[in-house]
Amino acid sequence: MSPTRRDFLSAATAFLLDPQTAADLTLRIGTVDVAIAPKRTVRTIGYNGSFPGPVLRFPEGRSITVDVVNDTASPELVHWHGLFLPCDVDGSAEEGTPLVPAHGQRRYSFVPRPSGTRWYHSHVYAGHNLHRSTYSGQYGVLIVEPRENPARYDQEIALALHGWNPFLSTHGGGGEGDEGSLEVHYGAFTVNSHALGGGEPIRVHQGERVLFRIVNANATLVHRLALPGHRFTVVSLDGNPVPNPSAVHVLELAPGERIDALVAMDQPGITVLGDVNDQVRKLGLGVVVEYAGRSGDPQWAAPPDEHWDYTRFGRNEITPEPDERIPLVFKQKWNGNRAVDHWTINGKEYPKTAPIQVRAGGRYRLVFDNQSDDMHPVHLHRHSFELVTVAGRPARGVFKDVVDVMPRTKVEVDLVAGNPGPSLFHCHMQLHMDFGFMTMLQYTGQPPAPPMAHGRA
Numbered sequence: 001m002s003p004t005r006r007d008f009l010s011a012a013t014a015f016l017l018d019p020q021t022a023a024d025l026t027l028r029i030g031t032v033d034v035a036i037a038p039k040r041t042v043r044t045i046g047y048n049g050s051f052p053g054p055v056l057r058f059p060e061g062r063s064i065t066v067d068v069v070n071d072t073a074s075p076e077l078v079h080w081h082g083l084f085l086p087c088d089v090d091g092s093a094e095e096g097t098p099l100v101p102a103h104g105q106r107r108y109s110f111v112p113r114p115s116g117t118r119w120y121h122s123h124v125y126a127g128h129n130l131h132r133s134t135y136s137g138q139y140g141v142l143i144v145e146p147r148e149n150p151a152r153y154d155q156e157i158a159l160a161l162h163g164w165n166p167f168l169s170t171h172g173g174g175g176e177g178d179e180g181s182l183e184v185h186y187g188a189f190t191v192n193s194h195a196l197g198g199g200e201p202i203r204v205h206q207g208e209r210v211l212f213r214i215v216n217a218n219a220t221l222v223h224r225l226a227l228p229g230h231r232f233t234v235v236s237l238d239g240n241p242v243p244n245p246s247a248v249h250v251l252e253l254a255p256g257e258r259i260d261a262l263v264a265m266d267q268p269g270i271t272v273l274g275d276v277n278d279q280v281r282k283l284g285l286g287v288v289v290e291y292a293g294r295s296g297d298p299q300w301a302a303p304p305d306e307h308w309d310y311t312r313f314g315r316n317e318i319t320p321e322p323d324e325r326i327p328l329v330f331k332q333k334w335n336g337n338r339a340v341d342h343w344t345i346n347g348k349e350y351p352k353t354a355p356i357q358v359r360a361g362g363r364y365r366l367v368f369d370n371q372s373d374d375m376h377p378v379h380l381h382r383h384s385f386e387l388v389t390v391a392g393r394p395a396r397g398v399f400k401d402v403v404d405v406m407p408r409t410k411v412e413v414d415l416v417a418g419n420p421g422p423s424l425f426h427c428h429m430q431l432h433m434d435f436g437f438m439t440m441l442q443y444t445g446q447p448p449a450p451p452m453a454h455g456r457a
Contacts, residue, residue: 015211051137116239
């Protein structure tokens, strides 16, 4: 007989807090009110009384215990995005992680790895409820510190990008009498806990080298960032060092992606680090950068027109043939008429999608074939993969756990199956994930995940 919701909640009692031992950290989920700008407050669900949650720093390879206390009326999950964890603590109901019950608590114990910029966030079904999951304030930056870290910078600054006051609206009609399908739009944006001009500036000195660790925690939007007069030297993508660090004028992050970039502070003044989209920036997606000894109004100038390209950070080499190629075709089921579109993988919507079958130790080439008109930042839990080609161009040596697959484009990645257990694969746009764009990666000879609807109680 298949496990029920009651079985899962009963199983969670094995993880309840042990009063005899203290946790390294407590995360408390509850309602928060945050003033993002003068006379503008956002009410949402967050961690430890604010959003984003605290920047967490875990030493690589040392066991960590986190107590999660849920003060809300809805079951929740915390997903430790980018970590190679057992499926029972990864933070996905589809993998078998027990929910944190409403007005209940749960203890997570795990060994964080690999090192680099990771993050943590809610991972439950939202559907049309734009106050849950990644639409909410349940997110934060997680840095797994390597055993050896020879710092080559003067400051380290973590930035989390997010959108607020989301609403569903049409994006264009499909013909006479059809108002089009619904998409998510936003009324405000923040970098960390403030809209542009609403908080303290980033203060720097001329000659400093600053490492920015940037997370796009937005539920559905891609953000493109610039700092006028400066360039970003990209050193890591999704927390993993790239083989070919390169300088760019604009950083592009799809939902779930992270970028570590060094900036040489050599253009004194007061400028805005912000979204290149004027409307998004005016709605708050930016932060002031202020050089010591400078005064005046923050300045903005449009950056040079630049195409974001993963391949510039990789090696132009042919990757050895894998053990097997696995095609994954992404298509859109356009609905129009003020409905939400649905999404399929190889012709099926979750939970009817066929799982990706792998054997432990095998090398698999996943061929992401996006046959839709929308981009898809696809994410694989509990693993990373190596980019092989992007639109036919090689990108060897770039390891990620989210890759943004452009419309009508193919991306090939190689996965070494090295973390047995059920693993969720999905688009990191919440609206796509909730409406069909998910499947499971299943190891041959391992028990499948218990059947359970996507993050639902």
